[in-house]
Amino acid sequence: MSKVLVSDTIDQAGIDILSQVATVDVKTGLKPAELIEIIGDYDALMIRSGTRVTQEIIEAGTQLKIIGRAGVGVDNVDVPAATRRGIVVVNSPEGNTIAAAEHALAMMLALSRHIPDANASVKRGAWDRNSFVGAEVYKKTLGIVGLGKIGSHVASVAKAMGMKLLAYDPFISTERAEQIGCQLVELDLLFQQADYITLHIPKTSETTHLINAVTLGKMKPTARIINCARGGIIEETALAAAVKAGKIGGAALDVFESEPLGESDLRSLGKEVILTPHLGASTTEAQVNVAIDVAEQIRDVLLGLPARSAVNIPGLGPDVLEELKPYMQLAETLGKLVGQLAGGRVELLNVRLQGELATNKSQPLVIASLKGLLHQALRERVNYVNANIEAKERGIRVIETRDASVRDYAGSLHLEATGTLGTHSVTGALLGDKEIHLTDVDGFPINVPPSKYMVFTLHRDMPGIIGKLGSLLGSFNVNIASMQVGRKIVRGDAVMALSIDDPLPDGILEEIVKVPGIRDAYTVTL
């Protein structure tokens, strides 16, 4: 039975799902050294933001197949290191969207009305109404940095509260922003005009310290900043200094450069600064959502199925996956076949999407083709996660082409591999009930479903050759399940595809090519 380590607090609903397929150990608060010591026993690791999954931990996780982040941000996981090792990293992109957006809105209102300090003063026994006169958000300008899932929900609620919305997000269109009721502007303009600035971006090299002494200087002295995205987007010492000097109205922070927050100037600031301990996703609803979402993906991957929200398998979102799954199986089979026909070292793989398939996303099909191609060399060490990297490291160039005009089948996939021993090509399509069929080998039309063990020959189309091959294989006790010949012209060159029940015993290929008329023979395992 597989073993899963849960190293941060997650909802029981997730544990229940994992327990269907694995032994689950919940061990929270582990020190890095403790995690390194035990991770080698586990097939999967489930975390939240509390565990830093470093390269060292990934390398110690020799059995690891998947790292599941029960939440959105994967900045605490060394994703490139996981990818190199072929470990899938999954998250829950939508499970806590509402929780995080509502926390940002709550922070904005709490900041405007001094709720935390007013509450504390009443609890201390005071009745001080003068110190806590607030400001309305109605008709104020909210600047949203990052108009993704959380930023968009913040926008729709803020709009309903009568706020004017500006947004900065270089990756979304003006139309999309307008749909949400936001005016897309440059960052400087947003900084200059906003009364409230809320951050909903990932932490990347571009966004680290996006809010610093210089950018703070561009804001209104009354502006209030909310960060429920990631610590480190704001330079905390610069922010604390700006608040202290009255250069900025205030800030509400849920996330910090280093968590838990240690010694910090922020702690000593007054009612204009509100701090919460990374609570954005901490609602009952969100925790159930993310735990189920990620536990299901871990379960699926441990059962050998694909994950729907893998962050390190490009182009493999749930929508794409559902539609392309049968074609990915086709691509992988064709990749295995063309790799074995090509033999030797493959230097170039041409992946051509034909017919209806030409309008589809090609990336997952290229990855699946490469996975198949590299299977011969790497066996189960190659997967959807590392196929691209492994191919690059082996110097395999990949060309993707599309040809919508090929109409032999609704949609077909053509792979051509060129290597040290020459060029081979195969084409396949899904027929009937999505059954894989090989429809072309080396330019010769055939129509056979692939089987585990196959033999292909290139020969001259002439009487008697099929009989000779049949009796040769019979004499070695090789049972032929099916046989088909593909030819372009009568008595020209032809290809024969044979399905056999067992692997071809050693030494027989050499006998096959001795049959007069047979020029080449290949045996493949699919």
Ligand SMILES: NC(=O)C1=CN([C@@H]2O[C@H](COP(=O)(O)OP(=O)(O)OC[C@H]3O[C@@H](n4cnc5c(N)ncnc54)[C@H](O)[C@@H]3O)[C@@H](O)[C@H]2O)C=CC1
């Ligand atoms: N405080 C908490 O507990 C939580 C924090 N988060 C964090 O909130 C952030 C946003 O999450 P989602 O909305 O789900 O992500 P998302 O991926 O839906 O949206 C992020 C948006 O930021 C934009 N963006 C990327 N780089 C940018 C840049 N340099 N400048 C401006 N915009 C940029 C993207 O185009 C995208 O539209 C993430 O950092 C996530 O980790 C998420 C959930 C809970």
Ligand SMILES: O=C(O)C(=O)COP(=O)(O)O
């Ligand atoms: O989902 C995210 O990105 C979060 O920041 C939530 O973090 P958490 O799961 O509460 O540790």
